[in-house]
Amino acid sequence: xxxxxxxxATVSLSPGERVTLSxxxxxxxxxxxxWYQQRPGQVPRLVIYDASKRATDVxxxxxxGGSGTDFSLAISSLEPEDFAVYYCQQCNTxxxxxxxGQGTKLE
Amino acid sequence: xxxxxxxxxxxxxxxxSVMVSCQASxxxxxxxxxxxxxxxxxxxxxxxxxxxxxxxxxxxxxxxxGRVSLTADTATATVYxxxxxxxSDDTAVYFCARVSKTGGTYALDFWGQGSLVxxxx
Numbered sequence: 001x002x003x004x005x006x007x008x009a010t011v012s013l014s015p016g017e018r019v020t021l022s023x024x025x026x027x028x029x030x031x032x033x034x035w036y037q038q039r040p041g042q043v044p045r046l047v048i049y050d051a052s053k054r055a056t057d058v059x060x061x062x063x064x065g066g067s068g069t070d071f072s073l074a075i076s077s078l079e080p081e082d083f084a085v086y087y088c089q090q091c092n093t094x095x096x097x098x099x100x101g102q103g104t105k106l107e
Numbered sequence: 108x109x110x111x112x113x114x115x116x117x118x119x120x121x122x123x124s125v126m127v128s129c130q131a132s133x134x135x136x137x138x139x140x141x142x143x144x145x146x147x148x149x150x151x152x153x154x155x156x157x158x159x160x161x162x163x164x165x166x167x168x169x170x171x172x173g174r175v176s177l178t179a180d181t182a183t184a185t186v187y188x189x190x191x192x193x194x195s196d197d198t199a200v201y202f203c204a205r206v207s208k209t210g211g212t213y214a215l216d217f218w219g220q221g222s223l224v225x226x227x228x
Contacts, residue, residue, distance in 0.1 A: 001169070034214040036152075043221060044144075044152065049207065049214035056216075087152055091213040095166040096206065098142065098154035098213075 002026055004088050006101035013106065015078050021104045023071045023088035032092035035064060035073045038103075039084040047086075048073060075106075083107055109133040111203050111219035118225045124191040127222045129203030136184040137161040140206035142215055143177065143188045145199040153199075157206070158186060193226045200224075 003026040013019055023033065031051040036044040046055040048064035051071055061076040075082055088101040114128040129141065143155040156167040160179040167175055176189045186203060201222045204215035 030211075032212045034212045036215075043202065043218045044204075044215070045218075046207070046214050046216050049212045050210040051212075053210060055214075089152075089212075089214070092211075094213075095159075095164060096140070096142070096157050096213045097166060097168065098144075098157070100144075100152040100154065103151045 001097075002029060002090055002092075002099050004090055004099055004101035006086075006088055006104045008104060009102075010105045010107060013078055015080055017078050019075050019078060019106060021073045021086055021106070023066075023073070023101050025069045025071070025090055028068045029090045029092045031067045032090055033064075033066070033071050034089045034091075036087045036089065037082075037084045038087065039081070044087065078106075109205065109217045111205065111217055113201075113203060113219040113222045116223045116225070118227065119193050121194055121226060121228055123193050123226075124189060125193060125197075125224050126187055126189045127201050127203075127224070128185050128187050129219050130183065130185045131205070132184065134205075137181055139208065140213070141177075141179070141186045142204050142206055143175075144202045144204060144215070146202070146221075147196070147199040150199075155188070155190075155201075160184075160186065190224075193224075195226050198224065198226045 035048040038044045052064045085103045137160045158177040203219040205217040207214045207216035
């Protein structure tokens with residue numbers, strides 16, 4: 001089983017600042033990594049897939065990077081609606097098996 | 108538009124089973140896999156299983172093997188998740204999500220609204 005470890009657990013910033021979140025996989029997953037945003041009381045929303053591709057309607061201030069075992073999600077200039085929990089997810093097999101990171105809270 | 112509509116709140120006793128439904132609309136049902144994910148109160152996301160509505164093939168993580176079962180009814184475009192031998196630590200919101208065919212990550216591009224399952228004596 002591939003374990004995803006996210007860091008930091010919590011990050012405190014202000015609107016307009018830049019943030020970079022990290023996700024490390026216990027073994028290589030190529031570029032088969034996604035990021036989700038979950039605002040309080042809401043359903044998770046896909047933000048990034050294939051490590052660096054923005055999902056539909058995701059603003060350009062979100063960018064993903066990395067491959068193999070080390071990945072990042074950057075938000076260039078935080079908007080109030082970006083404050084949420086972010087999860088990374090990997091799936092590099094067929095039939096698919098998934099694992100999620102434990103989440104990073106952006107407050 | 109793509110929608111996944113889940114069944115409502117369930118309250119169960121320890122040891123019982125629960126079935127949650129997820130009805131899809133707005134796309135060709137059997138063309139996309141469905142994954143189930145749960146979230147305990149204040150906790151992260153946990154994968155529970157995957158089903159192909161076309162082949163009815165399933166895949167489950169070891170932690171849920173033998174306790175969870177996914178089925179698909181193509182006539183009603185509905186996927187069902189049954190979880191047995193419930194314990195208090197199964198209290199959670201259960202989500203179904205569609206598996207995207209864009210890219211190689213099999214990301215989850217549309218989600219149901221979530222179904223709260225409460226296990227209590």
